[in-house]
Structure formats: structure tokens, C-alpha cells
Amino acid sequence: MNVPFLDLKAQYLSMRDELDSAMQQVINDTAFAGGPYVEKFEQEFAPYCQCSAAAGVSSGTNALHLALLALGIKPGDEVITAANTFIATAEAISHCGAIPVFADCDPKTYTLDPAAVEAAITEKTRAIIPVHLFGQTADMDAIMEIAQQHSLPVVEDACQAHGAEYKGQRAGSMGEIGCFSFYPGKNLGAYGDAGAVVSNNVELIDRVKMLRDHGSSRKYEHPMIGWTARMDGLQGAVLSVKLRHLETANQARHAHALRYKELLADCAEAALPFEAEGNRHVFHIFALCCDDRDALMKHLSEQGVGCGIHYPKPLHLQDAYAFLGKGPGSFPVAENCASKYVSLPMFPELTEEQIQYTANAVKSGLCGAK
Numbered sequence: 001m002n003v004p005f006l007d008l009k010a011q012y013l014s015m016r017d018e019l020d021s022a023m024q025q026v027i028n029d030t031a032f033a034g035g036p037y038v039e040k041f042e043q044e045f046a047p048y049c050q051c052s053a054a055a056g057v058s059s060g061t062n063a064l065h066l067a068l069l070a071l072g073i074k075p076g077d078e079v080i081t082a083a084n085t086f087i088a089t090a091e092a093i094s095h096c097g098a099i100p101v102f103a104d105c106d107p108k109t110y111t112l113d114p115a116a117v118e119a120a121i122t123e124k125t126r127a128i129i130p131v132h133l134f135g136q137t138a139d140m141d142a143i144m145e146i147a148q149q150h151s152l153p154v155v156e157d158a159c160q161a162h163g164a165e166y167k168g169q170r171a172g173s174m175g176e177i178g179c180f181s182f183y184p185g186k187n188l189g190a191y192g193d194a195g196a197v198v199s200n201n202v203e204l205i206d207r208v209k210m211l212r213d214h215g216s217s218r219k220y221e222h223p224m225i226g227w228t229a230r231m232d233g234l235q236g237a238v239l240s241v242k243l244r245h246l247e248t249a250n251q252a253r254h255a256h257a258l259r260y261k262e263l264l265a266d267c268a269e270a271a272l273p274f275e276a277e278g279n280r281h282v283f284h285i286f287a288l289c290c291d292d293r294d295a296l297m298k299h300l301s302e303q304g305v306g307c308g309i310h311y312p313k314p315l316h317l318q319d320a321y322a323f324l325g326k327g328p329g330s331f332p333v334a335e336n337c338a339s340k341y342v343s344l345p346m347f348p349e350l351t352e353e354q355i356q357y358t359a360n361a362v363k364s365g366l367c368g369a370k
């Protein structure tokens with residue numbers, strides 16, 4: 001049997017008629033760059049995130065970049081974020097001319113450690129970006145308390161956490177502004193690159209809307225210098241269709257994660273994902289930790305099971321951020337995760353047979369069981 005890591009075709013087939021007709025409508029209306037289909041999606045996505053407004057942009061990276069600019073982040077400022085995230089979080093900070101200051105993560109949830117955030121604050125700190133890694137929100141009460149004590153805005157990197165919740169609050173709604181990616185493989189994925197920012201501060205969203213469109217308030221009026229970073233009409237239409245299926249899809253991911261956990265419960269060699277109390281984890285990624293990760297990945301691949309590593313090298317050890325001077329040993333928890341993480345197949349359409357086959361392959365790879 002082959003179990004793919006991700007099966008976007010299965011998802012397309014499950015809603016083909018709705019998607020085909022939505023895309024055809026955009027083409028019929030030639031509503032390609034921004035426009036009514038993006039506005040419609042914004043009006044649907046903001047309340048889904050328990051926010052009053054949303055702005056569709058061209059990627060998650062641009063969502064983070066424009067959110068930071070809208071908050072006034074400028075060259076020389078410091079922004080604290082996790083060492084164990086996708087590089088885009090740090091790139092967004094760098095694109096503002098600001099300096100990413102990395103902090104270590106919690107060994108159980110792999111999300112930003114509030115104590116490490118507090119220790120990293122200096123007089124140059126201007127924002128904090130917790131990353132809701134793998135679909136689980138960071139420890140937001142603790143992070144918001146630190147932010148409030150130091151009068152710092154919190155920008156949530158919710159690029160992997162569409163619909164995740166912290167004590168009933170949706171990812172993206174707790175900080176000053178929340179940022180999402182709709183890269184095709186995300187829980188809510190477009191048919192190309194797309195992203196969004198959400199907030200309860202409508203002024204901030206209005207600023208992002210200007211920044212995404214050459215700093216324009218109306219056609220050929222440019223009070224500020226901006227970018228070409230609008231969401232495409234086609235992506236808006238696809239996302240409106242897929243948003244209607246997101247809750248069912250997130251529930252399926254959660255059920256698959258529970259099933260993996262049940263089947264692997266007796267495999268002591270695998271540390272399984274931990275769901276903090278009060279959190280709704282939406283399992284963008286199901287990552288387990290084990291000592292001989294490379295051997296397990298080789299075994300899974302021989303068994304026809306797709307797997308991945310999110311992420312093999314923490315950001316402080318990337319050449320791009322060598323200039324920060326944080327060598328090996330700087331963030332031990334993030335480094336330990338990077339050497340031990342393995343991500344198993346996780347997508348809503350996974351079948352019970354595929355889950356059992358994958359779990360058996362993990363067991364035979366790690367515990368010698370058949």
C-alpha cells in the first residue's frame with residue numbers, strides 16, 4: 001500500500017462541482033485581481049476567526065510582513081519569535097528591516113516558551129510573534145500578559161492553525177493582528193499562493209488593505225508606498241468554497257490524530273503530539289519525536305508511507321540568519337525537536353486503512369513490531 005503525505009487531489013474530487021463552478025464564475029466576471037470574490041471571502045473569514053475584519057493578501061509571508069508594517073515596525077526594531085518555525089516568520093521581520101530575536105519553545109507543545117520571550121525582551125523590542133505550530137495555539141494567556149506588561153503588540157502567526165482555539169478563542173483573534181497562509185497544503189488551502197490578516201482593529205486592516213495595493217486609498221491616490229500583494233479573485237472564490245468545509249475537515253484531522261495516538265500508544269519509542277488543556281489542535285501536521293528519526297523515515301519510505309520533517313534546521317542555524325551569531329546550543333529545545341521530528345501523513349481524506357497501515361509501519365520501524 002502507498003500512503004501519500006498529502007492528497008490534494010482527493011480533496012478536490014470531494015468538492016469538484018462547487019470548486020469548478022466557483023472558478024468559472026470568477027473567469028466569467030473577469031474578477032481576477034482583488035475584487036468582489038476576495039471581499040466576499042474576507043467577510044466570511046473574519047467572523048470565522050472571531051474577528052471584525054480581514055484583508056486577503058497574496059501569501060502568508062506577505063500577511064506577516066504587511067501586518068508588521070501596519071503596526072509601524074521599522075528598521076532596527078527587534079521582534080521576538082520562535083526559533084522553530086518556517087523561515088517565512090523571520091523573513092517578514094527582516095523585510096521590515098527589523099531584527100528577528102529568536103526564543104526557544106516549550107518541550108511539550110513545541111510552541112513559543114513565554115519565559116524565553118520574557119528573557120529576550122530589550123529596549124528595542126517592538127512586537128512578539130507567537131507561532132501556532134502544527135495547528136496548536138501557543139500559550140496565549142502567558143504571552144499576552146508579558147506583551148501587556150511591556151506594551152508590545154502581539155502578531156499571531158496562525159499560518160498553520162485555521163480554526164484552532166485557545167480556551168474558546170480562535171487563532172488569530174487574540175493578539176493585535178492574526179496572519180494566515182492559504183498555501184495549497186494548509187488546512188484551508190487555495191489553488192496557488194494566498195494569505196490573510198484578521199483583526200478586531202479595523203484601522204489596522206484598512207492599513208494592510210492600502211499596503212497590499214501600492215499604498216493606495218483609491219485609484220491613483222497613494223498616501224504611502226506599498227506593494228503588489230493583493231489576493232487573486234480565483235483564490236478568494238476557491239477559499240469561500242473550502243471555508244464551508246473547513247470545520248468538517250478539521251474534525252476529521254482531529255479524529256485521525258486520536259486514532260494515530262491510540263494505535264501508537266504502546267510504542268514507547270515514539271513521543272506523540274501533546275494537546276494542551278483548553279486547546280483545540282487542528283493538526284495541520286502530526287509530528288512525533290523519536291531518537292533515530294532518519295532510520296524511521298527510511299523504513300517508512302520503504303513501506304510506501306510518505307513522511308516529512310517540519311523543520312530539520314531551526315532558524316538560528318540557517319545560513320541566512322548566521323549574522324545573528326546564535327550558534328548550536330543557543331536554543332536546545334528547538335534543536336532537539338529539529339533532530340527528532342517526523343511528520344506522518346495527515347489530511348482529512350485519510351482512510352482508516354491508511355492510518356492503520358501507517359501506524360503499523362511506524363511500529364515495525366521503531367519497536368520491531370509487525
Ligand SMILES: Cc1ncc(COP(=O)(O)O)c(C=O)c1O
Nearest residue numbers: 059060061086088089159181183
Ligand atoms: C508558520 C508559517 N508561517 C508563515 C508561512 C508563510 O506562508 P506562505 O507560504 O503562504 O507565504 C508558513 C507557510 O508555510 C508557515 O507555516
